[in-house]
Amino acid sequence: MRYKGNILEVTGLNLSISNGSGVPARILKDLSFNIRSGEILGLIGNSGSGKTITSLTIAGLLSEVATVDSGEILLDGEDLLKKTPQERRRLLGEKIGIIFQDPSSALDPLQTVGSNLNEVLSIRSDVVNKEERRERILNMLKTVGFDDPDEIYGRYPHRLSGGQRQRVLIAGAALMNPALLIADEPTSSLDTVTAMSIMQLLHEMCQEMGISILFISHNLDAVHDFCDRVVVMKEGTVIDSDTSWDIMGQPKSSYTAELLTNSRLDTRTLGIKPGFASEDAETVLTVSGLSASYGKGRILRKRTPPIISGIDMEIKEGECVGLIGSSGCGKTTLVKTLLGLIPASSGTVSSSRKLAAVFQDPVSSLNPAHSIRWHLKEALRCSGKPLRKEEELPAFKKVLNDVGLDEIHLSRFPHQLSGGQRQKVSIAMCLIAEPSVIIADEPFSALDSSSQASIIKTLSDINHERGTAMLIVTHNLRVVRAMCSKLIVMDSGRIVESGLTETILNDPKTEATRALIEADLYGV
Amino acid sequence: MNLARISKRYLIMGMTLLGIVLAFFLIGLIWTPYGINDTDAAAKLLAPCADHLFGTDNMGRDVFSRCLAAARYTLLVSFAGVAVALVLGTVAGLAAGYFGGITDKIIMILSNSVMCFPGILLALVAVAVFGPSLYNVIWALGLVFAPTFARVYRSGTIELMTRDFILQSKVMKVPPVRLMYVHILPNLMAQILPAVITGLANMTLFESGMSYLGLGVQPPAASYGKMLSDAQSYMTVAPWLIIFPTLILVFYILGLYFISEWVRTSVRGGSQ
Known part of the structure; x- marks a missing residue:
């Protein structure tokens, strides 16, 4: 039944966004691609390449500041851009379904799952009977993987997990039996196992109901496993398009190849190597017997069970240490305690600087509210080593250069920078203070693969060139293998394993470590 | 109609109305056609005419001149009162939001205690105790309005305290006072601006109410509230005594309302 013809054809689409002053910025440039009937098309590219704006243009959900300058979007042969806003709104739901990234905000919290889905079905004129509606909703809830649809029907959204909410949203989109389903990063806010099951569900729906899916993602492994064809976008235009097998195996453009290298964190190409401490390196951070808990108030502090306890660790100059553990194991609490943001209930933290x-x-x-120059100035002021005015600019230039930014960024404000650039400014602020250890709490997880690779490279270079020790908290074992010479594994608020990274990852001694390695292997 | 166009209309209407009041204030500072307390026994309760644009009152004083002069008190009380409230509210709200715990509880109990009484009542009590004068009115209104600003600052600060840049500043050991005033405060401007504009309008209404009751600006100085109070006995025979001071108050308050709507829609547009 597949590939009967094109369900969607985007041809020569040009779109600009006005920022209130000056000439409107062209966001999409001569964009052309098509989705065949019953096909899953992956749309990939770095942040800011125009993926989400493309999906919003197709759905007709653009904000007022965006204007389509030229081009056409044919859905089943009808040009969407020639339709009135009312007609487009009707199409949304009937022919085009959308699933967004964050399932927590997409359901009405004051209505049950059943009422939420009834609302969706109420715009369909062919289902007027209340009983019939309920029947359809229950069937659909079963289709999306709920074993007890009756129970889920009466539940409020806050009693569902993230994965269950995403399933309800998929059920809502599928109830309308749309020809095209747009899935914009549907799994990025979910944990690995749930994300995997959601993707399988979408795949089954595509197979069984013949729905075409436009799948937008940063996760190239997921795109490879899940999509029939892939379109690669860069700066608002398509630069590569082929079957997912060919794109991943034999990328035609250098940009796609770079995306793949970054996504796979190819250490040789990127020039990243683990940071080892030299023989005679001094210890820069010593933690012994550290415990911490969240108390209530300063005066009436209640005794609560400790979140972390009995933490002992040592970091030497030039060393890069990884800290891994499942969600809720106390990694962030440990980081906050080390940084003095949470008072320790017992134990000591001592650092050379x-x-x-x-x-x-x-x-x-x-x-x-402040420019990048202000941020660096503030970091300098707090470091206790303020420079004379004429020495400031060269110092700022040097530190920006070290993190891969340059002088023009000094006058910019945070909203004018990309996610990766902002993280680099944070790193630059750390460098100005010349700290003994930089503690990085998941600094890459919110970035696209290219920015991730760039931040990892920056941190690795600083580690090697300046000899600054690092403690990297992450879920990503690829990062750990690439950067960290030593590894600490936490579980239930304690350190369960620590030692050389290779030793631990190749021969895990505890169940917690084995579970983490397994989840990473099946990672989507 | 799109948001930008609606927003622009609010701005134009607001600026026009405020412009009229501002013109009254500026002209009143340098020139009035007659002395504001000059009486003319031969021209009592005259209807608006070429000599007296807004007519005259029961003592033969020129209403136009008094309206020009009253604008300065209205603007002074509203701006100075809001300034007092803003300073007190900023200090209390930032401290409550930043320190939390017992500090927050004490500040909020105090501010809720003030807010649970009608504002005008508290202001009247304060002025009755300390005596009716312009400065006492400003202080009293400032104290009554401070909790409104404190609440806005407190909730904004609590929200910002969880953001990474504040954690980063704490790690860098930025002292608390600098953290509050240099790091947090500039981020709350968008929230506080509409509250300030609404505060100006409310402050004007309160001042007029107090003057109407004889506890505000004291005679012989002219104020819109006092003019309305004096005029009520002549409402049927000389309606202009009511109409013109009321119109200026309405222009001022409506102008502020339109500007606050413009700020609100602009912020919404910006966030989109």
Whole structure:
């Protein structure tokens, strides 16, 4: 039944966004691609390449600042751009379904799953009977993998897990039996195992119901396993398009090849190597018997069970140590305790110099009200070694250069930088203070693969060239293998294994480590 | 109609109305056609005419001149009152949000205690105790309005405290006062601006109400509230005594409302 013809044809699409002042910026440039009936098309590219704006244009959900300058979008032969907003709104749901990235905000929290889905079905004129609606919804809930659809029907969204909510949203989209389903990073906010099951579900729906899927993702492994064809976007235009097998095996453009290299974290090509401490290196961070818990208030502090306990560790100059563990094992609490953000209930942390940190979320890692120059100045001021005015600029230039940015970024504000660039500014702020250890708490997880590779390279270079010790907290074992000479594994608030990275990963001694390695192997 | 166009209309309407009041204020500072307390026994309760644009009151004083002069008190009380409230509210709100715990509890109990009484009542009590004068009105209104700003600052600060850049600043050992005023405060401008504009409008209404009751700006100085209070006995025979001061108050408050709508829609547009 597959590939009868094109369900969607985008031809010569040009789109601009006005930022209120000056000339509108061209976001999509002569974009052309097609999706065949019953096909899963993967759309990949770095952040800012125009993937999401493409999906929003097809769905007719663009904001007022965006204007389509030329081109056509044919859905089943009808040009969507010639339709009125009312007609397009009707098509959304009937012919085009959408699943967004964050399932937590897409369901009405005051209505049960059943009412949420009834709302979807109420716009279909052919299902008027209440009983029939319920029947259809229950069937669909069963199709998307709920064993007890009756129970789920009456539940409120807050009583569902992230994966279950995403399933409900898929059920909502599938109820309308759309010709095209747009899935914009549907699994990026889910854990590995749940993400895998959601992708299998989408694949089955495509097979059984003949729905075509436009699958947008940063995860190239997932695209490879899941999609029939792949379109690679760069700066708003298509630069490569082929079957997923050919794209992944024999990329035609250098940009696609680079994407693949970055995604696979090819250490030889990127020039990353693990940071070892030299023989005579001094210890820069010593932690002994550290325990911490979250108390309530300063005066009426309640005794709560410790989140982390009995933590002993040592980091030497020039060493890069990885810290892994499942979600909720106490990694972030340990980091916050080391940094002094949570008071330790017992034990000591001693370091030769200040500690510095790079946090996870690039969006909130910099102060939106101030420029990059201010951020560096503030870091310099807090380091206790303020420079004379004429010495500041050369110092800022050097540190920006070290992290792969340049002077023009000084006058920029955080919202004018990409996620990767913001993380680099955070690293530059750490470097200015010349810390003994940089503690990086999942600094790559919110970035696309190219930015990830670039940040990993930056940290690795700093580790080797400046001899700055690092503690990298991550879920990604590829990163650990590439960067860290030593590894610490945490489980239930304790260190369960520590030693050389290769030894631990090749011969795990504990169940917790084995589970982490297994999840990584099946990782999507 | 799109958001940008609606937003622009609010701005134009707001600026026009505020422009009229501002013109009254500026002209009143340098020139009035008659002395504001000059009486003319031969021209009592005159209807608007070429000599007296807004007519005259029961003592033969020129209403136009008094309206020009009253604008300065309205603007002074509203701006100075909001400034007092803003300073107190900023200090209290930032401290409550930043330190949390017992500090937050004490500040919030105090501010809730103030907010659970009608504002005008508290202001009246304060002025009755300390005596009716322009400065006491400003202080009293500032104190009454401070909790509104403190709440906005507190909730904004609590929200920002979880952001990574604040954690980063704490790791860098930025002192708490600098963290509050240099790191947090500039990020709360978008939230506080509409509150300030609404505060200006409310402050004007309160000041007029207090003057109307005789506890605000004291005679012989002119204020819109006092003018309305004096005019109520002549409402049927000389409606202009009510109409013109009321119109200026309405222009000022409506102008502020349109500007606050413009700020709100612009922020919404910006976030989109």
